[in-house]
Amino acid sequence: MWTLDRNTELHHWRATASACGAVLAFSTRRGGVSLPPFDTLNLGRSTVDEPDAVSANRARLLTTLGLDPAKLATAGQVHGTRIVEVTGPGHQSECDALVTSVPGLALAVTTADCMSLLFEAPGAVAAAHSGWRGAADGMPVAALRAVCERAGCGPERVHVHFGPCNRGCCYEVGEEVAERFPEAALRRDGVPKPHLDLPTASRIALVAAGVPDAQVHDTGACTSCEPYWYFSHRRDAGRTGRLWGVAALAGNSRR
Numbered sequence: 244m245w246t247l248d249r250n251t252e253l254h255h256w257r258a259t260a261s262a263c264g265a266v267l268a269f270s271t272r273r274g275g276v277s278l279p280p281f282d283t284l285n286l287g288r289s290t291v292d293e294p295d296a297v298s299a300n301r302a303r304l305l306t307t308l309g310l311d312p313a314k315l316a317t318a319g320q321v322h323g324t325r326i327v328e329v330t331g332p333g334h335q336s337e338c339d340a341l342v343t344s345v346p347g348l349a350l351a352v353t354t355a356d357c358m359s360l361l362f363e364a365p366g367a368v369a370a371a372h373s374g375w376r377g378a379a380d381g382m383p384v385a386a387l388r389a390v391c392e393r394a395g396c397g398p399e400r401v402h403v404h405f406g407p408c409n410r411g412c413c414y415e416v417g418e419e420v421a422e423r424f425p426e427a428a429l430r431r432d433g434v435p436k437p438h439l440d441l442p443t444a445s446r447i448a449l450v451a452a453g454v455p456d457a458q459v460h461d462t463g464a465c466t467s468c469e470p471y472w473y474f475s476h477r478r479d480a481g482r483t484g485r486l487w488g489v490a491a492l493a494g495n496s497r498r
């Protein structure tokens with residue numbers, strides 16, 4: 244379902260099929276113009292990178308995806324569970340997920356260890372940012388409900404996609420965090436502290452909420468393991484760039 248596309252100068256994860264006619268992608272750090280430590284495809288404005296470089300990187304990715312850089316909606320991301328429905332471009336502060344039914348409008352969330360989740364339903368898409376706090380507070384299911392409401396469908400019609408994030412191989416957490424998750428989402432063998440697998444935790448919650456397991460798709464990529472491909476906030480001690488998860492309904496775009 245997901246492939247790391249190296250055919251363009253700007254390598255990115257793209258969905259090989261969309262159940263609902265959506266454009267779905269996750270960025271890597273390759274193919275942009277930013278200088279170290281933001282090299283090279285930094286898409287985050289919350290960094291001290293040159294704003295012009297971030298703008299150029301954003302336009303480069305959206306154009307590669309066949310989307311219009313002027314039709315972009317972004318989220319402020321405060322590690323909460325608030326979701327905003329958008330009908331046009333702009334930045335929505337104080338929220339961690341966006342949902343829309345407007346074709347050609349790109350929804351983007353930024354990450355560098357947290358997970359981005361993309362949702363597609365007939366006539367609606369959503370993009371959500373969810374780290375351990377969002378996952379523990381129920382962001383995956385909250386975003387699922389928002390996209391179902393917008394599309395007027397049940398969870399059995401929704402496909403969900405997980406982007407690169409810090410995973411059970413690397414993501415050490417304290418016991419106070421671990422105890423908020425099912426044991427199936429934790430790894431305790433051979434490690435001094437529990438490791439949390441955000442994709443497993445999110446999959447368990449989404450399947451329990453009615454999404455068929457076969458409709459939860461995962462890139463399988465770990466931001467911490469692979470410095471060539473991904474920014475990692477924890478590995479890089481905060482001095483790093485940001486990745487994007489992007490979702491748009493097809494139509495009314497440049498392509």
Ligand SMILES: [Zn+2]
Nearest residue numbers: 412413465468
């Ligand atoms: Zn890893």
